[in-house]
Amino acid sequence: MLTFEQKQEIIESFPQLTKKEISLKRVNYHFEGSLYEKTIVVEKLHPNGNGFVFVGDLLKYEKEAGDNGLVNIRDYDEEALREIVRDAIDYLSEEEVEDLPIIETWVSREGTELNLEFNDRSWNIYHQGNLEETFGTREDAVAYLREDGFRLSK
Structure with a gap:
């Protein structure tokens, strides 16, 4: 300490x-x-x-x-x-920004799509419009997605 x-x-x-x-x-x-x-x-x-x-x-x-x-x-x-x-x-x-959120599509090998969105200072993962998980940093959200076999769609 x-x-x-x-x-x-x-x-x-x-x-x-x-x-x-x-x-x-x-x-x-x-x-x-x-x-x-x-x-x-x-x-x-x-x-x-x-x-x-x-x-x-x-x-x-x-x-x-x-x-x-x-x-x-x-x-x-x-x-x-x-x-x-x-x-x-x-x-x-930081001023709260009212701009459009950042949205990325992530895909699994089976073809399941999840959206990673940044808004209101958090990184949210959505499946078919339903919130699945929320993270404080993009790094944590990406680690979660990769652990479950998802890759960023091109």
């Missing part, structure tokens, strides 16, 4: 974040460039190593995040901490 000081050093390597001290020797890190009302990226980082990162509704962190969109980073290593802070900043700096 990283120390409080190590976590601060990693978080402060992101120049977009501003440190603000709060009660009980805890600190918050704000992203003033947020496109949303929410500006706190790292919340209540405590000298005991506990703290939270706001990831909203990013599916990538669905299993870790509470209903408030916060992930506890107490046991995060350097790589994981850098990744989640980067993802949080990206999340708060």
Whole structure:
């Protein structure tokens, strides 16, 4: 587990974040460039190593995040901490796009077709218009499809 000081050093390597001290020797890190009302990226980082990162509704962190969109980073290593802070900043700096979704057709050897669609920050797999699975990243969705013997249609 990283120390409080190590976590601060990693978080402060992101120049977009501003440190603000709060009660009980805890600190918050704000992203003033947020496109949303929410500006706190790292919340209540405590000298005991506990703290939270706001990831909203990013599916990538669905299993870790509470209903408030916060992930506890107490046991995060350097790589994981850098990744989640980067993802949080990206999340708060992306405008929701109303463009057409990305759609790919994947086919099995038996000829079964599935559609992989990106919309609303998630990668969804559909069979005959019915939602089968949802993933937070394209890589996870593609791995799932390949494990089941599907290939991208040309």
